[in-house]
Amino acid sequence: MGDKIAKPVMFWIPGDCFLYGSERDDRELLDFLKHGANIEIYVLEFNRRSWEESVETILDILRDLNLSFFLGGVDSGAMIAHEIANRLKKPAFLFSPVLKPFNRHDSLHETEKVDQLLYFKSLKNMKKIQDEILPPNSSREIVSTNYNDSVYSVLEDWINISDKISVQILYNCENIRKFPPFQTCLACVQKLAKNC
Numbered sequence: 001m002g003d004k005i006a007k008p009v010m011f012w013i014p015g016d017c018f019l020y021g022s023e024r025d026d027r028e029l030l031d032f033l034k035h036g037a038n039i040e041i042y043v044l045e046f047n048r049r050s051w052e053e054s055v056e057t058i059l060d061i062l063r064d065l066n067l068s069f070f071l072g073g074v075d076s077g078a079m080i081a082h083e084i085a086n087r088l089k090k091p092a093f094l095f096s097p098v099l100k101p102f103n104r105h106d107s108l109h110e111t112e113k114v115d116q117l118l119y120f121k122s123l124k125n126m127k128k129i130q131d132e133i134l135p136p137n138s139s140r141e142i143v144s145t146n147y148n149d150s151v152y153s154v155l156e157d158w159i160n161i162s163d164k165i166s167v168q169i170l171y172n173c174e175n176i177r178k179f180p181p182f183q184t185c186l187a188c189v190q191k192l193a194k195n196c
Contacts, residue, residue: 008039008193009067010093013058013084015075018048018101018119026074029095029182033072036186039193041072046080051120051129058084070192073097082136091139091192095185099154102130139195140165141188166191 010033014026026043034041044061047053062069062084070091073081078097085092098104101120120126135158142155142165155167168184 008196009069010041010072012041012043013073013077013081015077018076032182033189037189037193068196086137089138093188094142096145102127142167144169
């Protein structure tokens with residue numbers, strides 16, 4: 001019997017404001033990407049007590065793996081995926097990433113504000129994390145589903161200083177289950193998988 005050819009692997013980080021996300025929220029998209037790109041997808045659960053602990057929890061899982069992989073994430077999970085990808089110098093697919101947590105805080109409802117602050121420990125620490133978000137040091141495929149100036153300006157900064165990033169802005173798309181750009185996401189993931 002011949003050796004089975006291993007499929008490319010993507011480790012996925014759920015979103016939902018750093019606090020409540022789970023595999024269930026992203027299942028439809030992940031099933032579509034898994035079969036469409038012919039890859040294996042593993043969803044990473046992580047410590048949600050703080051930003052630092054989230055990053056360290058995932059790094060502990062991935063740091064010593066002896067296999068080729070790339071990262072993916074949605075919303076706040078995309079921000080974490082970007083940070084991990086930078087530290088491990090890996091490619092990443094970022095779906096509607098939150099790149100400005102400090103600014104995002106202002107747009108949340110009161111109860112969510114409290115939870116998110118607990119995650120970052122303080123408003124000061126949230127601002128510090130925001131200031132430390134670096135441009136990619138490896139390939140990034142980014143699909144942003146909501147056009148707004150603050151997010152686009154960050155992406156534009158990345159474009160200006162790196163040729164390792166592809167950004168696609170999809171207008172007026174509020175719910176991943178209602179918009180057609182699953183195909184756009186698939187194209188991004190296929191590109192990363194091909195080079196994995």
